[in-house]
Amino acid sequence: MAAVPTPRLTDAVSIPGMTGLAVVLVCAASADLLHVAGLAPLALAAVVAAFVGIPAAGAEWRGPSEEPVGVGIVRRSLAELAGLGLLASATASLAQPPPDAPPASSWGAVALALGVWPAGAVLGRRPWLAIGILAAMVAGAGIWAATSVSLTPPWTLLEPHPEVWRRFAPRAVVLGALAAGAGLGPLATRTRPPGQWRAPWATAGLTIAVATIVALAQGAVWESSLGAGSLALPAALVSLVLVAGAMALGAGRGRLIAGLMATLWLLGPGEGAAGFVLDTLVPMGAAASLALAAWGSRGADRWWTALGAGVLTAAVAAGGTPPPRAVGEGVAIGLLLVGAFWVVATRAVLARRTA
Amino acid sequence: MIAWMSYAFASVTLDAAPVQGTEVVIEVRDDLGDPDSGETVRVVHRPGLAGTRELAIGITDGRGRVRWTPAEGGVARVRAGDQVLDLRIEPEHRPDLTLSVLVALSLLGLGLLGFAVGYRAR
Numbered sequence: 001m002a003a004v005p006t007p008r009l010t011d012a013v014s015i016p017g018m019t020g021l022a023v024v025l026v027c028a029a030s031a032d033l034l035h036v037a038g039l040a041p042l043a044l045a046a047v048v049a050a051f052v053g054i055p056a057a058g059a060e061w062r063g064p065s066e067e068p069v070g071v072g073i074v075r076r077s078l079a080e081l082a083g084l085g086l087l088a089s090a091t092a093s094l095a096q097p098p099p100d101a102p103p104a105s106s107w108g109a110v111a112l113a114l115g116v117w118p119a120g121a122v123l124g125r126r127p128w129l130a131i132g133i134l135a136a137m138v139a140g141a142g143i144w145a146a147t148s149v150s151l152t153p154p155w156t157l158l159e160p161h162p163e164v165w166r167r168f169a170p171r172a173v174v175l176g177a178l179a180a181g182a183g184l185g186p187l188a189t190r191t192r193p194p195g196q197w198r199a200p201w202a203t204a205g206l207t208i209a210v211a212t213i214v215a216l217a218q219g220a221v222w223e224s225s226l227g228a229g230s231l232a233l234p235a236a237l238v239s240l241v242l243v244a245g246a247m248a249l250g251a252g253r254g255r256l257i258a259g260l261m262a263t264l265w266l267l268g269p270g271e272g273a274a275g276f277v278l279d280t281l282v283p284m285g286a287a288a289s290l291a292l293a294a295w296g297s298r299g300a301d302r303w304w305t306a307l308g309a310g311v312l313t314a315a316v317a318a319g320g321t322p323p324p325r326a327v328g329e330g331v332a333i334g335l336l337l338v339g340a341f342w343v344v345a346t347r348a349v350l351a352r353r354t355a
Numbered sequence: 356m357i358a359w360m361s362y363a364f365a366s367v368t369l370d371a372a373p374v375q376g377t378e379v380v381i382e383v384r385d386d387l388g389d390p391d392s393g394e395t396v397r398v399v400h401r402p403g404l405a406g407t408r409e410l411a412i413g414i415t416d417g418r419g420r421v422r423w424t425p426a427e428g429g430v431a432r433v434r435a436g437d438q439v440l441d442l443r444i445e446p447e448h449r450p451d452l453t454l455s456v457l458v459a460l461s462l463l464g465l466g467l468l469g470f471a472v473g474y475r476a477r
Binding site for chain 1: 401402403404405406428429430432441442443446449450452453456457459460461464465466467468469470471472
């Protein structure tokens, strides 16, 4: 019987990285969803994560880690592009200052959004620092939530309202399916160490825990301000989460530049397209990646990855954000899709030539 | 300036912190600070959220007052004409459903994390 290699603690860098990607999504989505139906969307997302997201990510994780040609290259490229799009659109949407904010805070938000990428690139080479940041992030968020809740119980905002499920179900299902990093994490990380195949469990667990903490704190802020308070997350928490997400994409110069460019575009001329990228393009990219994983898998793994792809596709079809109607943003989205196709096709052709 | 001064006197006040199931008195004053009689007072529970509910409390008497026993806990908005008062009603009981969902989410999150960490520790 072959011995299972003992994983090193620094190998766990892939876990905070994947968690960063997933938590970014949770943070970007939970504030809106809490207003729609309280804790009901988060509960649905947790159930979907347990029964679809984790098995799909686990099946993907168990697959071969290095596939230098063919479908493997396309799969990896799609996962990277989906992760990049997720991080850029979430960064841009979280960095949007309120309309009445002073110019200084607007510039601060832009600097924070752009600083995420180099910070992630630096942390990609320092796994211990990344693990420390993740631990500090969770501990800080927990203390912040406990303090807020002890001051004002957050019951009004958190009251679950499942009867309005049509308004939140598609987005909550996407959130749950991606919470374990399915279609994004295992392939976006630089390495997949052996013996780490339960990383999706940790990713989903940490994501659900952090999302619950954030929801508690948001509920307390809303309650104490009698519904008038800002639900903006503290800049420190947002930046740490984003850095963890950026780290998952690795320290590659190409990704750094692409991430910076995408964030700049979504902060400026492409502002209206951020929702389309986050709610439609990212889940579809992850679904395509999972579908290709199903194509190359066998047995139960094939069914789990296919289920993940099917659930994501159905959720986007039921409630994805439609493409922007403005001509400029439509053209930019078209160019984005052409660029993505070019990246995937070029990599596949180059890999075939060198094989 | 004159408009600001006149609005400064208008108010909706309560004689005590509102608690679910306990009667309080709402007092409405007009722009001149006099009791506003004959004003319809309404309350919106959970303003701007799912499950929002608007109820009529009553019409103020000659002293600008109306009695109210809050039926729900949580954040609410009292309206009297153009005047608005946001307040928090202390719930009579802790909300069991919300607490149950919170506990379930916490257990699920920590359980998944513990399962992965436990595997790593073996």
